[in-house]
Amino acid sequence: MKKRSLQQRRRLGETSCGPSSVNVELPEESSLNISPITIDEVLQLAKKTPGNKATGPDDVPVEVLLLPQVALEVRRVMNCVLAGGPAPAEWRTAHIVGIPKKPGS
Secondary structure (H helix, E strand, O other), rough: OOOOOOOHHHHHHHHHHHHHHOOOOOOOHHHHOOOOOOOHHHHHHHHHHOOOOOOOOOOOHHHHOOOOHHHHHHHHHHHHHHOOOOOOHHHHHHOOOOOOOOOOO
């Protein structure tokens, strides 16, 4: 594989991914027809999520989402975002951990 300098990669990114090369038609807001999220949907998804996984950047275990008070707040925030409100900055943050492969696999 040919190695590229950071400067070359930036140039490539600017030319191939810049706003002038992207032409995406987004649907009108009214045509999206997204129903508000219900408390039952939040609880159902929380129940389906494995509880033995590592927490995210907020350090909140999935089991906490099963608490009705927490599920109500999650529903409120999600519906606010769906209605056009700002998404919490924390939703754009993740912990990424590399898992090395064993030699020969």
